[in-house]
Amino acid sequence: MDCIGSIRAMEILDSRGNPTVRVSVVLDSGARGTSSVPAGASIGVNEAAELRDGDMFRYRGRGVRKAVGNVNDVLAPALMGMDVTRQVEIDDAMREIDGTANLERMGANAVLAVSQACAVAAAASNGVPLYTYLGGKDAVRLPMPMINVINGGKHADSSLDMQEFMIVPIGAPSFSEALRYGVEIFHALARILGTRGYTSAVGDEGGFAPLLTSNEEAFDLIMEAIVAAGYRPGVDICLALDAAAASFFRDGNYWLSRTGYRSKTSVQLIELYQQWVHKYPIVSIEDGIAESDPAGLRELMTALGHQIQIMGDDLVVTNPEFIARAIEQGSCNAALIKLNQIGTVSAAIAAVELCCRAHWHYAVAHRSGETEDTFIADFAVAMNASHIKTGSVCRGERTAKYNRLLEIEGELGARALFGHDARSR
Structure with missing residues (x-):
């Protein structure tokens, strides 16, 4: 003691x-x-x-x-x-x-x-390392990074309604290689933005914040950067989206005013997501529908839940009670885990345990206002998390988490396992 x-x-x-x-x-x-x-x-x-x-x-x-x-x-x-x-x-x-x-x-x-x-x-x-203390000797799996490359919504003064456009290096054999894939694509995207006359300034989470004409243009630029960096979309690299739909939901409609879509019903917004999933290798959509729109949540799961990861964040807020309700109601099929949403380490662990019992994927995540603290990197390994969201591959408060995961991978050596494939849903 x-x-x-x-x-x-x-x-x-x-x-x-x-x-x-x-x-x-x-x-x-x-x-x-x-x-x-x-x-x-x-x-x-x-x-x-x-x-x-x-x-x-x-x-x-x-x-x-x-x-x-x-x-x-x-x-x-x-x-x-x-x-x-x-x-x-x-x-x-x-x-x-x-x-x-x-x-x-x-x-x-x-x-x-x-x-x-x-x-x-x-x-x-x-x-012992924090990940071993919290997760035991079997805590040896490194999470798949969901790397933020373009910021919009509340995370940037950009022209995009959607909050995060991410790349998921599903073809990488290890965490360190996944990170390398992401860095190379990030720099390829910077070069492409420069040649098009777009700013390469970054938003709160380190992703670029250019003034684009549409959300589709953001996807197209990322796809171009993937190829320019020498990778294959849908094979080496997939895409993920955090819509943060609650931020543009009001009076029963979704107001995508930044990119000229005007307002959409939940059915129309889901149809848009379906078009994007058909056109781009998207494997995960987070907060695609506002948590206060239960009918829309069910419709999204019916439309895409069998095909991709439908991640709940604002819907479940790392709260075991809300996660249990979402499991029962089938409102999503994966959860984001943010410790400051629930307020204690033990409650966050209880939330993870519920996800495990439901056979859900879960991503341990940062916040847009971060510090250099690396707790969530160890926590992700301790909890055998399928994914980690900790922003882009620039800004010290983001790279601190990635660098800690590189350290953990080195400490584990041959025992290190890597990630889950979001397409396996």
Whole structure:
């Protein structure tokens, strides 16, 4: 048993220049763990609640001094002396202190930072990597990266309605090769954008944010880049889409105003997706229909669920209760796992376990406002995740996760396994 000796939080900056929470835990043995939490831009209505200060004279209300204070003055004294390996007990104690369903009193940003830092400290105390501590000796599978190459929606000041256009290196034999495929395509795309007179500036998650004429043009440019880099679309590289449909859903219709589609019903939007899946090697669509449109969710699954991965994010928000409901209702066939949506490590693990029982694929994911923290890289391996979403292959807060996965692959050596093919659904 190694007990918690001290917990200390501080305010740091995320990749968008907004404050977030970092927590350091020191154990009686001297082992320590530090972890930082991200923040999203496209936020599901049922996510655990961040706590922000609301002081418009400081960081325009985005400060997190209240959350930091809750860690230092409330959570730390309550957790002092607890066995750090008792992750569920630690997380349950913080939830009990908070007393709300969505952690709004303490703040999910405060609670998750403590939860993650405790797990990191426990791994250090046990002298094993975090992925081994959380996943055991059988945690040897590297996830398939879903690499963001073009940003739109709320993640970029671009002309695209859809939020993320991604490449999935399904033909790669290893994680390191998958990453190389992605980097080479990313740079090929940069050259193509330059020759067409488009900007190669990037959005929040590192994907390019050009002013294109249509969502189809984004797909066409990516397809061209795949070929230019020497790869075969649909064989070496497939595509994935995060529509973030809730961001353009209002009054019962989907308003794709950025690219001139005007409004579409859910049936019309699904027909558009079907056209894209027929034309391009798309293997996954995330949040293709808003979570508040249950009829549309069922229609999307009927239309494409037998053919590709229909990923729920805003629909399930890493919440075991919502995942169980989505499984029962058949609203999607895969889930995104974001720790800050649910607020504790143990609850995220419970969400993964539900996905496993349903034989769902699941992708461990970052947020658009990230830090250099690499917790999710280890977590993806620990949870045997089919995929990881951690942005593009530029910007340090994104490449930090990829680089950690390269380290893990090296540590595992010949034991390392690689990914799942999303087409195997």
